[in-house]
Amino acid sequence: MAAPTGPIWVVAETNADGTLAKSSTEVATLARTLAEAAGSSAAGIVVAADPTAAAKELAGYVARVVAVAVPDVTGHTWAQAAAQQAAAILASGSVGAVLTGAGPDGRDVAGTLSALLERPVLVNATAVAWDGGPSVEMSVFGGKLITSSTFVDGEWGIVTVRPNVVTAEAAGSAGVVETRDADQGAGLPVVKVMERIEEAAAALPIEEARIIVAGGRGVGGEDGFALVREIAAELGGAVGATRAAVDSGWIPYAQQIGQTGKIVKPQLYLALGISGAIQHKVGMQTAGTIIGVNRDPDAPIAEFADLVIVGDLFEVGKALLAELRSRR
Numbered sequence: 329m330a331a332p333t334g335p336i337w338v339v340a341e342t343n344a345d346g347t348l349a350k351s352s353t354e355v356a357t358l359a360r361t362l363a364e365a366a367g368s369s370a371a372g373i374v375v376a377a378d379p380t381a382a383a384k385e386l387a388g389y390v391a392r393v394v395a396v397a398v399p400d401v402t403g404h405t406w407a408q409a410a411a412q413q414a415a416a417i418l419a420s421g422s423v424g425a426v427l428t429g430a431g432p433d434g435r436d437v438a439g440t441l442s443a444l445l446e447r448p449v450l451v452n453a454t455a456v457a458w459d460g461g462p463s464v465e466m467s468v469f470g471g472k473l474i475t476s477s478t479f480v481d482g483e484w485g486i487v488t489v490r491p492n493v494v495t496a497e498a499a500g501s502a503g504v505v506e507t508r509d510a511d512q513g514a515g516l517p518v519v520k521v522m523e524r525i526e527e528a529a530a531a532l533p534i535e536e537a538r539i540i541v542a543g544g545r546g547v548g549g550e551d552g553f554a555l556v557r558e559i560a561a562e563l564g565g566a567v568g569a570t571r572a573a574v575d576s577g578w579i580p581y582a583q584q585i586g587q588t589g590k591i592v593k594p595q596l597y598l599a600l601g602i603s604g605a606i607q608h609k610v611g612m613q614t615a616g617t618i619i620g621v622n623r624d625p626d627a628p629i630a631e632f633a634d635l636v637i638v639g640d641l642f643e644v645g646k647a648l649l650a651e652l653r654s655r656r
């Protein structure tokens with residue numbers, strides 16, 4: 329198979345404070361691994377109003393970083409600007425593959441880049457290996473099938489990578505950062521951001537959390553989530569929920585996990601008062617260890633959890649909290 333040659337590029341995302349997004353440190357680590365297998369190099373692109381901090385951080389992961397300052401990006405959606413700048417950089421040299429995160433911004437970047445450069449996209453990768461090109465594992469049909477896909481011979485394409493599928497690891501030595509003037513060429517229609525509303529959500533985004541404590545209908549109400557939050561805080565994790573809990577107005581939609589919510593892959597998933605319906609399962613089944621607390625020993629979660637504690641979640645939860653606090 330003819331292999332695409334050239335660097336494995338990462339289009340990096342930044343946090344509101346200008347630092348590098350955690351998902352981008354993971355994607356950059358993956359780019360380095362793929363580059364090693366391909367015998368090429370890993371490189372990154374940072375587009376931001378001030379890309380300095382994130383570009384420096386990204387250089388801790390890949391050999392070369394191109395930083396582009398786009399001062400008015402804060403007033404507009406970031407993805408179009410990032411894709412426009414990335415397209416200009418990618419069009420001027422050889423490319424092995426392009427990776428982005430599979431979050432909302434990463435997906436937008438991938439779609440816009442695909443349109444600008446007429447390249448294929450593989451989305452929501454749960455694993456990527458190099459086999460003459462990226463070989464991309466994806467979970468489809470609500471998690472019932474895992475597929476493995478590659479781009480057509482010799483073509484390079486864009487891959488969006490789910491959070492937490494790679495553990496971020498800095499490179500042994502720092503790469504170089506070069507700055508580049510913003511490209512004015514593509515003239516993409518820009519989307520102006522009219523207003524930003526901070527959604528009330530857990531301090532830690534659930535997609536990035538290594539530990540998730542989730543509550544379902546069994547939690548019984550908004551007050552019941554106080555215990556879920558306390559346990560999550562004690563474990564340094566994030567709070568998740570089922571649609572039943574979200575639809576009841578006990579917790580914001582941002583915390584919903586499942587088919588119509590978020591897909592997560594923490595190391596530990598503690599499910600309190602959650603039956604384990606298929607639409608919830610597809611959002612969390614790839615968690616490292618799944619522990620359910622349910623008073624029904626025959627709840628569906630018992631079929632796929634590593635451990636189910638049969639009992640009242642408030643009794644078990646309070647005992648767990650006391651034990652965790654005693655170990656501080």
Ligand SMILES: Cc1cc2nc3c(=O)[nH]c(=O)nc-3n(C[C@H](O)[C@H](O)[C@H](O)COP(=O)(O)OP(=O)(O)OC[C@H]3O[C@@H](n4cnc5c(N)ncnc54)[C@H](O)[C@@H]3O)c2cc1C
Binds near residue numbers: 586602605627
């Ligand atoms: C198209 C579609 C999309 C959907 N998308 C999603 C989605 O994205 N995410 C999602 O979660 N759901 C989704 N659903 C809904 C899904 O089918 C289930 O209804 C939902 O997941 C059930 O949530 P639950 O486990 O909290 O509630 P239930 O199924 O009612 O389970 C509550 C559990 O709590 C246990 N329990 C009750 N009290 C206690 C107690 N005191 N101590 C211990 N255990 C207790 C019960 O034994 C029970 O097992 C979707 C449904 C459809 C049709």
